[in-house]
Amino acid sequence: xxxxxxxxxxxxxxxxxxxxxxxxxxxxxxxxxxxxxxxxxxxxxxxxxxxxxxxxxxxxxxxxxxxxxxxxxxxxxxxxxxxxxxxxxxxxxxxxxxxxxxxxxxxxxxxxxxxxxxxxxxxxxxxxxxxxxxxxxxxxxxxxxxxxxxxxxxxxxxxxxxxxxxxxxxxxxxxxxxxxxxxxxxxxxxxxxxxxxxxxxxxxxxxxxxxxxx
Numbered sequence: 001x002x003x004x005x006x007x008x009x010x011x012x013x014x015x016x017x018x019x020x021x022x023x024x025x026x027x028x029x030x031x032x033x034x035x036x037x038x039x040x041x042x043x044x045x046x047x048x049x050x051x052x053x054x055x056x057x058x059x060x061x062x063x064x065x066x067x068x069x070x071x072x073x074x075x076x077x078x079x080x081x082x083x084x085x086x087x088x089x090x091x092x093x094x095x096x097x098x099x100x101x102x103x104x105x106x107x108x109x110x111x112x113x114x115x116x117x118x119x120x121x122x123x124x125x126x127x128x129x130x131x132x133x134x135x136x137x138x139x140x141x142x143x144x145x146x147x148x149x150x151x152x153x154x155x156x157x158x159x160x161x162x163x164x165x166x167x168x169x170x171x172x173x174x175x176x177x178x179x180x181x182x183x184x185x186x187x188x189x190x191x192x193x194x195x196x197x198x199x200x201x202x203x204x205x206x207x208x209x210x211x212x213x214x
Contacts, residue, residue: 062103093182124154
């Protein structure tokens with residue numbers, strides 16, 4: 001008798017659960033903004049790669065790295081080729097006074113510099129000064145930070161130096177700290193124009209967009 005009663009209870013429970021699930025599905029089909037069927041499959045559509053800021057057309061990068069044979073002017077082109085697999089580097093451990101600068105070719109209103117270091121995550125400046133100039137002769141310091149602040153400025157593989165909008169043609173980052181082992185590396189140099197909004201240039205999906213696969 002106990003066995004029969006147990007079987008009856010289980011059948012009643014399964015029937016109730018099936019009825020509840022069927023009701024939920026019918027309600028979803030009725031409320032959905034498009035026809036729903038068993039063939040519908042949802043997939044994540046990744047956002048395209050992002051290279052933020054101004055286009056590097058007509059830019060010239062120069063560097064000063066005393067005692068390094070690898071940090072030549074030819075190498076600097078790798079920091080603006082929009083290929084994150086290439087890089088400019090000091091070719092030796094970081095020392096105070098190493099610098100990298102860009103000539104934008106014309107005066108622009110800018111508010112920051114981002115450096116892509118995603119493939120060299122520990123090669124960020126061990127402290128820095130950010131300077132701008134209208135002519136490459138007269139310089140104004142617009143940002144500075146200690147090693148700790150410089151380390152904390154790295155987000156999603158991007159080192160960030162941001163400041164109040166200023167008119168400039170030349171922009172220079174001076175490395176002010178020491179490291180006994182790591183080089184300073186820049187895979188891509190980005191210049192942010194005034195009013196720039198912040199995407200994340202990681203090469204990976206940053207916003208998941210949902211589409212229906214037919």
